Amino acid sequence: MSDEGMTVENRVRGKREPMAMISRHGGLAALAVLLIFNLLVTPNFLQAQTLAVNVSQVATIALVAVGMTLVIATGGIDLSVGAVMALSGAMAPIIFTSEFAQAYPVPGLAAAFLLPLVAAFCCGMFNGALVALLGVQPIIATLIFFISGRGVAQVLTNGNLQTFTNPSFSYIGTARLLGIPVQGWLVALIAAVIWYVIRYTASGRYLLAVGGNERAARMAGVPVTRVKIMAYATCSVLSGLSGLIVVAINSASDAARIGNLMELDAIAAAVVGGAVLSGGRAPIWGAILGAVVIQLVKYTLLANGVADEIALIAKAGIIVAAVYAQQMRKG
Incomplete structure (x- = not known):
C-alpha cells in the first residue's frame, strides 16, 4: 500500500475509534455522568430511602430489559411487555383475595404467584409462535397483545383499582435483605x-x-423455531414477574397504568446495554446497566423539577444515540 493510502486509512481509523469506544462504553460513561450530577446537584441522593426506591424501580425495568435482550438477540422485538405486566398484575390480587385463597391461604398465595406467570408464559408462546411458525413480523406479532393484553386486564378488574393488604404477597416488593x-x-x-x-x-x-x-443456523441444525419461541416466552415470564413486583410494591393493581410505556424503557435499556437490533448479541449485564441508566435519567429529571414529558423525550434521545453509535461501529 502506498504512503498516501496508509495515511487515508489511518485517518479513517482515527475517526472510527472514538465512536467504537462510545458504543462499547457509552453506558458506563452515561452512568458516571448521572451519578456525578446527582451527587453534586440533587438533594438527598445518597439517603438510604432514595437508593432503595431507585433499586426497586431499576429491578422492574431490569427484568423486562433482560427478557427484551433475549428477544432482540434473535433479531426480534417485543412490544407486548407492558401489557403482560398489566395482565399479571391484575390476576394476582383476584386470586389471593378469592374464596379459595381465603379458605386455603398457602395454596392460594402460591397460585397468586404461579398462575399469572403461567399466563405470561402462554402470551410469550403465542407471540413466539406467530413469529417463528407463521413468519409474522415481530412488531406486528407482539402488537396484537400490546393492544389486547391491557384490555383483557381491565376486563378482569372491571377497570377498577384493586387495593389489598397481604404482607406475604407484598414481601417481594417491600422486604429488604x-x-x-x-x-x-x-x-x-x-x-x-x-x-x-x-x-x-x-x-x-x-x-x-x-x-x-438465521439461515446459516438452520443449515447447521440449530432448532431455530424452538429458540425463538422460548426467547419470547422467557421475555413474557420476566415481564409477568415484573408486574407482580410492581403490584407488591404498591399494594394495589391498576391495569390501566401498570407497565405503561415499559416497552420503551426495556428497549432503551437493552440498546444502551449493548444489544444490537439486528440480533446476535445478548449482553445481560449490559441490560442491567442500561436499566440503571434509564431509571437515573427519570429520577434525575423528576428530582430536579423537570416534567414527565421531557423524561420521555430524553429516553427517546438515548435510544437514538445508542443506535447511532451502533451504526458507526458497524461502519
Whole structure:
C-alpha cells in the first residue's frame, strides 16, 4: 500500500475509534455522568430511602430489559411487555383475595404467584409462535397483545383499582435483605442464571446463532423455531414477574397504568446495554446497566423539577444515540 493510502486509512481509523469506544462504553460513561450530577446537584441522593426506591424501580425495568435482550438477540422485538405486566398484575390480587385463597391461604398465595406467570408464559408462546411458525413480523406479532393484553386486564378488574393488604404477597416488593430491596437480589440471581446459560450452554450459543445468521443456523441444525419461541416466552415470564413486583410494591393493581410505556424503557435499556437490533448479541449485564441508566435519567429529571414529558423525550434521545453509535461501529 502506498504512503498516501496508509495515511487515508489511518485517518479513517482515527475517526472510527472514538465512536467504537462510545458504543462499547457509552453506558458506563452515561452512568458516571448521572451519578456525578446527582451527587453534586440533587438533594438527598445518597439517603438510604432514595437508593432503595431507585433499586426497586431499576429491578422492574431490569427484568423486562433482560427478557427484551433475549428477544432482540434473535433479531426480534417485543412490544407486548407492558401489557403482560398489566395482565399479571391484575390476576394476582383476584386470586389471593378469592374464596379459595381465603379458605386455603398457602395454596392460594402460591397460585397468586404461579398462575399469572403461567399466563405470561402462554402470551410469550403465542407471540413466539406467530413469529417463528407463521413468519409474522415481530412488531406486528407482539402488537396484537400490546393492544389486547391491557384490555383483557381491565376486563378482569372491571377497570377498577384493586387495593389489598397481604404482607406475604407484598414481601417481594417491600422486604429488604442486608438493606437492599429483595427484588434487587432477585434480579441479580435471574440475570446471573441467564448469563450463565448464554455463556456456557448450547442453548445460549443457539440463541446467538439465530440472531447472527438465521439461515446459516438452520443449515447447521440449530432448532431455530424452538429458540425463538422460548426467547419470547422467557421475555413474557420476566415481564409477568415484573408486574407482580410492581403490584407488591404498591399494594394495589391498576391495569390501566401498570407497565405503561415499559416497552420503551426495556428497549432503551437493552440498546444502551449493548444489544444490537439486528440480533446476535445478548449482553445481560449490559441490560442491567442500561436499566440503571434509564431509571437515573427519570429520577434525575423528576428530582430536579423537570416534567414527565421531557423524561420521555430524553429516553427517546438515548435510544437514538445508542443506535447511532451502533451504526458507526458497524461502519
